[in-house]
Amino acid sequence: MNFLRSALRWSLLFAAPLLISPAVSAAQTSTHSSPAPSRVKQSGAAVPEAYPPALVQSGGSLFRQNCSFCHGRDAAGGESGPDLTRSKLVTQDVGGDKIGPVVRNGRPAKGMRSFDFSEQQIAGLVAFIHTQQNTALRRKGGRKGVDASDLQTGNVEAGKQYFDGAGGCATCHSPTVDLAGIASRYQGLELEEQMLYPKHAKSKVTVTLASGQTITGTLEYLDEFTVGLIDSTGAYRSWRTGDVQYKIDAPVNAHVELLSKYTDADIHNLMAYLQTLR
Template sequence: MTWILAQQPEAGRASEQQEAAGFVPGQKRVQIDPAQVARGKTLFGINCQACHGQDLRGGDLGGPNLLRSQVTLSDKDGELIVPVIQGSRQAMGMPAIGLNMEDSKIVAAYIRSVIGTIGRQGAPPGKQKPPTIVVGNAGDGRAYFISNCGKCHSAEGDLQGVASRITDPKVLQTAWLQGGSLAEAHEGALVKATITLPTGEKVDGTLVRADDFLVTVKLRDSTIRTFRRDGNVQVTLLDPLKAHKDLLPLYTDKDVHDITAYLVTLK
């Protein structure tokens, strides 16, 4: 349980800490390595988020708002935050966290990266233009695409101009990972079902639900029908996104970045 830092510093020390850290409202902080920020965000999510919240403003377990903490606001290089993570405030309700010194500094760096976006002390983080996610190799992405996606998709066919239709690279990345733009609402992405009854009659529809005992489908006239799955009833399911779902656990981070970098070139 991670309770950090909202208590005010002891009397007489607040000005000393501010002077030592050089904090002024809206100050520009030293740029932090993005890799450190990313790892720090992960560590914070595992160890601190339950108490301090995803946005650092306090979580479900009652931890204080880190955006209003003089300690976090004044910290320059972990000198104030790290001791608290290591247990210096156990008597005040903040237990020591099971992080080594290096990971503690990385969490502190992540906290500073968020605080560095605020406009004045205690204010919510300001809006900033997010860094681009287009960091992959477009050539490698094209090669991967041809090898693994070329049977169903092509740059000259269904994906021609896709980067002009979906101009935000983040939205584009989400779309292709799902198997299409807004796949959940896309009629062509819905699972189709064919039920063959003992009489030989076939019922085609869109799958609503299926388990080991029943299968429910929606017919073209919007009628909902449910069939019992037994030895005399055959159920055939066709999932147009199966290939995408099968690939999801196989992608590396590089694959995802490279494919996105390639797709943004298809304008």
């Protein structure tokens, strides 16, 4: 399945009031378990469940207030809760029929309490969790080729405007600094993949020592006990997590959020613009 097309389809779906398709999650399960994605399988599978962005957003903030503590900010697992983006239960869930009861009853024996949420709140959580799972699945390569012809249809000027304006790209990137020559480093489809899901993105981390001194660097290592970074001199430094405070900034999250924001025209225009940065 062609990713751009599915992006297009989402943007159409997002415009629709509420679209939850049970058939789709079944189809998805089968694609991800099939090792060699054939064209047929792909085209049968590719439309992820699409939820209205506002619902996903409200679910996301509820999730961050109540669940991130254990399941991680992006539902990808934390210190005391499993990765929900890999959860079979989530994959099998249709419109909240599995997630809802877990949230309402909790898993007290395992340390998850119950939550007394309204239907609407549960619907938001469900939308958020599925969206996170869909994104994670796509990132792992559930999505394949993009048509080269899709790259030829954008408008450079509109792309530049989106970059500087509505897209917010310019708040993090500059066409003459980090993105200078980007189109020589990646060609066509590869460039597009890199734009949609930057693969080499490293997270930044700021560590605050007990003395109050802060050190910022590129996150190199993190587990329950240790946080390690490469500092501005290129040196690796690490601390026991219990001894310091740390704050991680994964800017690539901005790219994940952008996925629900772009229209297909935005993507085409951006691609046309980026391709001028040689």
